[in-house]
Amino acid sequence: MDAQFLDLLAQQYDTEEKVITEIINLEAISNLPKGTEHFVSDLHGEFQAFQHVLRNGSGTVKEKIKDLFREEWTDQEISDFAALVYYPEEKIQLVKGDLCNKQALNRWYRQTIEHMLKLISYASSKYTRSKLRKALPERFVYIVEELLYKTDLTHNKDPYYEEIYRQIISLGQADKLIIGLAYTTQRLVVDHLHVVGDIYDRGPEPDKIMDTLINYHSVDIQWGNHDALWIGAYAGSLVCLANIIRICARYDNLDIIEDVYGINLRPLLNLAEKYYDDNPAFRPKLQADHNVSESEILQITKIHQAIAMIQFKLEIPIIKRRPYFNMSERLLLEKIDYEKNEINIGGKTYPLENTCFATVNPEQPEQLLEEEQQVLEKLLFSVQHSEKLARHMNFLMKKGSLYLKYNGNLLSHGCIPLDEEGNMEEMQIEDQLYSGRQLLDVFEYYLRYAFAHPEETDDLATDMVWYIWTGECSSLFGKREMTTFERYFIQDKETHKERKNPYYHLREHEEICRKILLDFGLNPDHGHIINGHTPVREIRGENPVKAGGKMVVIDGGFSKAYQSTTGIAGYTLLYNSFGMQLVAHQKFNSREDVLCNGTDVLSVKRLVDKELERKLVRETNVGKKLQQKISNLKNLLEYRYMK
Ligand SMILES: O=P(O)(O)OC[C@H]1O[C@](O)(COP(=O)(O)O)[C@@H](O)[C@@H]1O
Numbered sequence: 228m229d230a231q232f233l234d235l236l237a238q239q240y241d242t243e244e245k246v247i248t249e250i251i252n253l254e255a256i257s258n259l260p261k262g263t264e265h266f267v268s269d270l271h272g273e274f275q276a277f278q279h280v281l282r283n284g285s286g287t288v289k290e291k292i293k294d295l296f297r298e299e300w301t302d303q304e305i306s307d308f309a310a311l312v313y314y315p316e317e318k319i320q321l322v323k324g325d326l327c328n329k330q331a332l333n334r335w336y337r338q339t340i341e342h343m344l345k346l347i348s349y350a351s352s353k354y355t356r357s358k359l360r361k362a363l364p365e366r367f368v369y370i371v372e373e374l375l376y377k378t379d380l381t382h383n384k385d386p387y388y389e390e391i392y393r394q395i396i397s398l399g400q401a402d403k404l405i406i407g408l409a410y411t412t413q414r415l416v417v418d419h420l421h422v423v424g425d426i427y428d429r430g431p432e433p434d435k436i437m438d439t440l441i442n443y444h445s446v447d448i449q450w451g452n453h454d455a456l457w458i459g460a461y462a463g464s465l466v467c468l469a470n471i472i473r474i475c476a477r478y479d480n481l482d483i484i485e486d487v488y489g490i491n492l493r494p495l496l497n498l499a500e501k502y503y504d505d506n507p508a509f510r511p512k513l514q515a516d517h518n519v520s521e522s523e524i525l526q527i528t529k530i531h532q533a534i535a536m537i538q539f540k541l542e543i544p545i546i547k548r549r550p551y552f553n554m555s556e557r558l559l560l561e562k563i564d565y566e567k568n569e570i571n572i573g574g575k576t577y578p579l580e581n582t583c584f585a586t587v588n589p590e591q592p593e594q595l596l597e598e599e600q601q602v603l604e605k606l607l608f609s610v611q612h613s614e615k616l617a618r619h620m621n622f623l624m625k626k627g628s629l630y631l632k633y634n635g636n637l638l639s640h641g642c643i644p645l646d647e648e649g650n651m652e653e654m655q656i657e658d659q660l661y662s663g664r665q666l667l668d669v670f671e672y673y674l675r676y677a678f679a680h681p682e683e684t685d686d687l688a689t690d691m692v693w694y695i696w697t698g699e700c701s702s703l704f705g706k707r708e709m710t711t712f713e714r715y716f717i718q719d720k721e722t723h724k725e726r727k728n729p730y731y732h733l734r735e736h737e738e739i740c741r742k743i744l745l746d747f748g749l750n751p752d753h754g755h756i757i758n759g760h761t762p763v764r765e766i767r768g769e770n771p772v773k774a775g776g777k778m779v780v781i782d783g784g785f786s787k788a789y790q791s792t793t794g795i796a797g798y799t800l801l802y803n804s805f806g807m808q809l810v811a812h813q814k815f816n817s818r819e820d821v822l823c824n825g826t827d828v829l830s831v832k833r834l835v836d837k838e839l840e841r842k843l844v845r846e847t848n849v850g851k852k853l854q855q856k857i858s859n860l861k862n863l864l865e866y867r868y869m870k
């Protein structure tokens with residue numbers, strides 16, 4: 228081993244005792260049960276539903292409460308206590324309103340702190356003291372540790388402990404302590420969170436999801452196609468930029484662009500007012516509880532058309548300069564007969580409806596008006612100078628990747644492109660062919676390159692981010708074409724269909740999943756593939772667990788827009804030391820409902836895989852790192868101290 232490296236290590240471990248203590252510590256940790264991993268996907272801006280799942284650990288919090296208090300408490304008491312753990316600030320206020328006097332409140336404080344401590348002690352039973360300490364509310368660490376680790380068999384210290392409780396309450400610290408302990412519990416039930424893509428689009432609060440993730444103790448993200456689209460916009464892709472605004476207009480979410488990220492839409496609105504009018508195909512999909520005036524709807528409808536037409540124009544030069552994208556079928560504005568108002572797609576002619584081609588030059592449909600050009604420049608400037616967007620996009624890059632190998636499983640939002648025979652589908656980029664893992668690595672390389680060069684707007688890397696959003700071999704899109712144009716302008720629903728990559732029927736077969744796991748260097752006997760992206764239609768009997776348990780699809784529809792298709796309100800996955808469990812969530816109404824009525828419609832759990840023996844930290848990604856560290860320390864011991 229490198230002497231220089233060992234000398235450096237010796238600076239930190241400068242006595243034999245320190246080295247030995249650390250080795251013992253790390254070996255001991257390696258023998259603890261593995262921490263719980265929590266998987267979510269397709270959040271699509273639904274912050275409220277997401278944070279509920281996060282706060283209740285997909286049902287884990289309630290389960291632990293039941294384990295402890297089932298015998299002595301009613302269901303209502305269990306629900307009340309669970310609500311306190313999820314939303315401590317609000318629940319305490321409600322309790323205060325209910326209790327008639329100070330004495331009763333103090334009694335409640337005393338009992339509640341004790342119950343919380345019991346819960347924490349149980350929830351942290353598989354962690355080291357040091358790990359628990361890091362999760363405790365900082366200002367109360369000393370006091371909480373005193374109460375947690377009381378080992379006074381002789382009861383000599385009973386008055387001492389009682390006094391701690393009394394003082395916390397009389398000094399007015401009980402609320403803060405309970406709130407802190409509630410968050411500690413939330414944090415303890417999940418060791419690590421995986422977000423398997425699609426944080427952005429459709430729902431109203433992706434920014435709040437991002438802020439929550441930024442503050443979360445341990446998280447990674449596998450980008451979804453919608454996340455890649457936002458990264459693309461920030462990285463300088465005008466067509467990605469047009470897409471994010473179009474989708475926000477379509478879902479009545481322009482607030483996200485304007486108010487949340489501070490991007491000025493005024494120039495776009497002016498252009499929209501000048502060239503567009505009302506149009507039924509472009510009216511926004513309104514959220515149930517959103518009050519929007521007729522004039523606002525009209526405004527959004529106009530913006531929606533203006534940006535959609537810009538998007539269709541911007542696609543043309545990219546398709547032409549990248550022949551290997553194989554997208555010439557998508558040169559739609561060139562296939563229109565502007566006089567007859569028809570289009571020829573795949574040899575068939577279709578009438579066009581609800582058209583809005585006022586800015587299109589039929590001779591040169593890709594040509595942007597001077598005004599459109601200027602609007603785009605301003606929008607791009609605004610996007611690239613939004614401090615908040617920069618923070619969120621940087622975090623997506625830092626914690627995100629196109630796919631992830633973690634504890635033997637393969638996590639990826641969309642698919643691994645396959646041909647009908649089940650072989651890895653090849654894609655040509657410039658003069659090279661790529662497939663499988665290599666193809667995904669190349670996509671990620673370009674995406675990172677584009678992000679690092681935001682000033683480049685039409686180089687290959689930037690175009691490639693758009694390809695990742697919509698190209699036929701993209702692992703995030705997983706479909707042959709995106710029929711946005713057809714959905715707006717053609718009545719015949721046949722044209723709206725988007726053919727899926729063969730992966731989506733082949734992934735039902737265990738052999739295929741094993742092959743993919745092997746291609747990614749994973750052990751097919753133990754590994755699973757975890758996908759989001761395609762809503763699982765439970766309603767029609769579709770099973771999210773496929774291929775004999777090798778494949779789990781967790782897009783159950785956090786997105787309200789998709790709940791009628793799935794019949795539930797989202798899946799999440801838990802992977803603890805005992806195995807893997809899928810959780811199907813019922814519709815989340817509101818946090819008020821949880822707080823006041825205790826409705827925490829508990830989610831149905833299904834076993835995906837059971838470990839034959841309890842899985843230990845030693846066998847995990849983290850465990851491998853610990854073993855490496857132990858080996859370094861042993862080398863140091865020999866090199867420095869055993870002479
Ligand atoms: O539901 P909308 O807004 O019409 O969007 C449909 C588009 O979204 C996509 O399904 C992609 O989004 P998802 O990743 O959420 O599936 C496209 O395939 C499709 O064209």
Ligand SMILES: [Mn+2]
Pocket residue numbers: 425451452453640703759760761
């Ligand atoms: Mn998706």
